[in-house]
Amino acid sequence: MRHSLPIAPQFYVTAPQPCPYLADRMERKLFTALQGDGVEQLNNSLSQQGFRRSQNVVYRPSCTDCAACMSARINVAKFKPSKSQRRTLKRNNKLIRRATSPWATEDQFELFRRYLDTRHADGGMADMDVFEYAAMIEETPVRSRVVEYLNEDTQKLTAVSLTDVLEDGLSMVYSFYEPTLEQNSLGTFMILDHVEIAREANFPYIYLGYWVPGSPKMAYKAKFSGLEIYRDGGWQPMDDPQTLAAEQHERACAPIAEQVANIQLPASHRSQR
Incomplete structure (x- = not known):
């Protein structure tokens, strides 16, 4: 059996484009590919440093004059x-x-399309077809699960979360749900249920993606107790969301070279850097 050594990750920056969360701002992302051996360790390490996975890429916001996007996680014990x-x-x-295993189904895609058409018709994923959806679910180089929620009486698929299993918790990569049941707060429910899954499995954290003060789309994340945010190179409890809003919006990121130099890689990748 042939084995390849872990590939030293190369980091890149996307071109600036309109921010999907804050008006009149531009966003860019620092990213690298998950490839070769050791991708689980690399994904774990980068997730713990505020990165998020999308298929075989992990990324973190790296905007020129704004640091509003902060990676958020729930400390399950708190x-x-x-x-x-x-x-x-x-x-x-x-x-x-x-x-279930990360496998796309027709029921999932139909629910996904209803969700997008109702809640994110002008978003970046609005034009995704069934093949692109299948790629989002199935093209994962790490340990992932599709967590489905069905109505006990009708067996109708009601909500779905694509979830990565990390060494220290669960990362909710992408979630969607039945848009006609807005009063059920299904997005909140899925997070609450993932907290229960984490407790059952003795995982300390639930990774929620980015919290953006000032963005109505992201306001719900600040309502979870035990929330921590990644800033200044470490995870910090978020006691009062209001104290972070204005400061982060006008805060410049460090130069790209400095950001990359400060990224901590697992030993198998660090030796080849």
Whole structure:
């Protein structure tokens, strides 16, 4: 059996484009590919430093004059559901969880299209077809699961999360749900259920992607207790979201070369850097 050595990751920066979260701002991303041996270790290491996975790429915002996007995770041991979140759990007590291998289905795609057409018709994923959807779900070089939620009575698919299993937790890569059930707060419900999965598996964290102060799309993440954000090279508890808003919006990122130099790589990749 032939084995290849882990490939030293090469980091790149995307061209500036309009920010999807804040008006009149431009975004760019620092990214690298997950390839070769050792991708699990690399994905774990970079996830713990604020990166997110999309298929075989991991990325982190690296904007010139704005640092509003901050990676967020829930510290499971410190999480306690609010009264509103307990009501959300009760409201969705007819949903049953089914975790499967990362395999795309027609039912998933139909739900995905309804979700996009209703909630994100002008977003960057609005034109995704069934083949692109299948690639998003199935093209994963790391340990991933599709977590489906079905109505116990009708067996109708109601919500889906593509979730990576990291060494220290679960990373919710992308979630979508039945848009006609807005009153059920299904996005919040899936996060709450992932907290329960993490507790059952003794995982300490749930990685939620980016929290962006000032963006209505991301405001819900700040409602979870035990939330931590990645800033200044480490994870910090977020006690008061309001204290971060103005400061981060006007804060410049470090130069790209400095950002890359400060990235901590696993030993198998670091030796070849």
